[in-house]
Structure formats: C-alpha cells, structure tokens
Amino acid sequence: DAGVIQSPRHEVTEMGQEVTLRCKPISGHNSLFWYRQTMMRGLELLIYFNNNVPIDDSGMPEDRFSAKMPNASFSTLKIQPSEPRDSAVYFCASSPTPGQGSPSSYNEQFFGPGTRLTVL
Amino acid sequence: GENVEQHPSTLSVQEGDSAVIKCTYSDSASNYFPWYKQELGKGPQLIIDIRSNVGEKKDQRIAVTLNKTAKHFSLHITETQPEDSAVYFCAAVKTSYDKVIFGPGTSLSVIP
Numbered sequence: 667d668a669g670v671i672q673s674p675r676h677e678v679t680e681m682g683q684e685v686t687l688r689c690k691p692i693s694g695h696n697s698l699f700w701y702r703q704t705m706m707r708g709l710e711l712l713i714y715f716n717n718n719v720p721i722d723d724s725g726m727p728e729d730r731f732s733a734k735m736p737n738a739s740f741s742t743l744k745i746q747p748s749e750p751r752d753s754a755v756y757f758c759a760s761s762p763t764p765g766q767g768s769p770s771s772y773n774e775q776f777f778g779p780g781t782r783l784t785v786l
Numbered sequence: 787g788e789n790v791e792q793h794p795s796t797l798s799v800q801e802g803d804s805a806v807i808k809c810t811y812s813d814s815a816s817n818y819f820p821w822y823k824q825e826l827g828k829g830p831q832l833i834i835d836i837r838s839n840v841g842e843k844k845d846q847r848i849a850v851t852l853n854k855t856a857k858h859f860s861l862h863i864t865e866t867q868p869e870d871s872a873v874y875f876c877a878a879v880k881t882s883y884d885k886v887i888f889g890p891g892t893s894l895s896v897i898p
Contacts, residue, residue: 670829708889709888780828780829
C-alpha cells in the first residue's frame with residue numbers, strides 16, 4: 667500500500683501566484699482531510715470530505731482557499747492569490763468509513779508526507 | 787465546540803526514563819481519544835487510542851489512561867529510547883463522523 671500521496675513535496679512561489687496542492691488518498695478510504703501546520707497555530711483542519719462531498723469547510727481561512735474532490739482518488743487544495751502568511755506545511759489525510767475494516771480503523775487518519783509551501 | 791489542551795509543550799528526558807504527556811478536553815460527549823506521533827519531516831501517525839468505555843490501554847512501552855469524569859487523558863512512555871523523539875499530539879472525537887480535534891502538540895526529546 668503506497669499510503670496517502672501528496673505532490674509536490676516542496677513548493678516555493680512568489681506572492682500573488684496561484685498554488686495547487688494535490689492529494690491521492692488511500693484506495694477505499696471515503697473520508698479526506700486537508701490540514702495546515704504552522705509553529706504558531708499547530709495542526710489546523712481546513713476542510714474535510716466524505717464520499718467526495720465537502721462536509722465541513724469552516725477551517726478554510728478565506729476565499730483565497732478552495733478545495734475540490736472530483737473523484738474518490740484525487741483532491742486539490744488551491745490558494746489564489748497566495749500570500750507569505752500562507753507559508754506552512756499542508757497535510758492531506760484519509761480515513762476509512764467508520765465501521766469498515768478492523769475495529770482499529772475507527773477514525774484513524776492516515777496522513778500523507780505533507781507539502782511544504784513557502785510564499786516569498 | 788471541543789477544545790483540547792496539552793501539556794507540556796516541550797519535554798526532555800534521559801534515555802530509559804519515563805515520559806508523561808497530559809491532555810484535557812472540554813466536550814463531555816467526546817468518546818474516542820487517539821494519540822499521534824509526528825517524526826521530523828513526516829505526517830502524524832496513530833500510535834495508540836482509547837475509547838471512553840476503557841480507563842487504560844497498554845501497548846508495549848506505551849500506555850494511555852482516561853478519566854472521563856475529569857476529562858483528562860494521558861500518554862505514558864516507559865523506558866524511552868532516542869527513536870521516541872518526536873512531536874506527540876493528543877486528540878478527541880465525538881462520533882465516527884465528527885472531525886478530530888487535535889491538541890497543540892508536545893515536542894519530546896530523548897537524550898542518549
């Protein structure tokens with residue numbers, strides 16, 4: 667199992683540019699999460715999807731951020747225009763539908779390796 | 787909404803000693819408490835979890851305790867090793883369909 671795949675692993679861009687982060691969840695997982703991690707704010711949930719439908723986007727900072735999940739195997743997080751304060755590590759995580767698999771799969775989230783974004 | 791606090795924010799121990807990380811949560815409806823370990827340059831990974839119908843759970847050198855009345859839960863690592871050095875996050879969840887609320891994290895350093 668390849669685990670959650672994120673690309674790119676590192677992104678350096680200039681203020682004002684559009685940034686697109688990509689995620690491929692673990693096959694068979696029905697929930698997908700986007701997190702942002704910074705020293706100041708820790709691990710913040712931005713948005714999560716269940717069966718490709720956005721369930722809670724209350725963590726999305728502002729309209730410059732948008733996320734899509736066109737199918738069960740792909741999601742994007744887009745920032746347009748980017749700003750220096752968006753610099754952070756962005757994680758994607760996926761989770762099996764509760765009740766499926768072993769009992770230990772209850773709500774366990776499997777995180778990808780993250781994308782380190784630097785906005786100059 | 788749920789709020790999870792975690793202490794200490796940093797912790798240094800000598801190799802072989804024990805480490806304890808404590809968390810509190812605010813929503814009494816929370817009933818699932820996972821712990822995640824994040825190594826440098828990687829995403830968090832689940833290491834142990836506990837449900838509200840259990841007071842303690844142990845897995846080799848790691849144990850978690852839960853006090854639902856006080857809304858406290860703790861992670862205990864015994865016989866610490868350098869590879870235990872990482873950031874540890876506690877979390878709380880109400881139901882399978884609710885989002886996971888993470889604590890701010892504890893940076894653990896195990897000194898050889």
